[in-house]
Amino acid sequence: MKKKRKRYDKAFKLMVVELVLAGKSPKTVSKDLEIKADYVRRWVKEYKGQKEGVFSGNGNRNLTEMEKKVLALEKELKDSKLENEILKKAVGIFSKRN
Missing domain, CATH: 1.10.10 (Arc Repressor Mutant, subunit A)
Structure with a gap:
């Protein structure tokens, strides 16, 4: 271990x-x-x-403004993909009810 x-x-x-x-x-x-x-x-x-x-x-190094912006955009993209997956699952669940 x-x-x-x-x-x-x-x-x-x-x-x-x-x-x-x-x-x-x-x-x-x-x-x-x-x-x-x-x-x-x-x-x-x-x-x-x-x-x-x-x-x-x-790992928090002194980042340039460009690196900070890239990290923020990558996080935003990841969050958007997760939100999209959740919405797809919700549509599947609610469409089965009808």
Whole structure:
């Protein structure tokens, strides 16, 4: 059986980074908080490289306006297809009654 991957929120990651920047070693912080030292080092590296928008989480990268528009249109298309399927089923159900 696979282990479920643990996810850490932005506040937790920032707290970990602040502990390291305050002088604690990544190894000490990882032992104290029972997380992998690799995570601590990666989060510190990300924080130093990109302070604004760091740890946006779950694949939310900094998207261009065009990418945002494409994603919105894809979502709208998916919703329209779902709505269309529901309406087709409803027509089938209601036409059988008569």
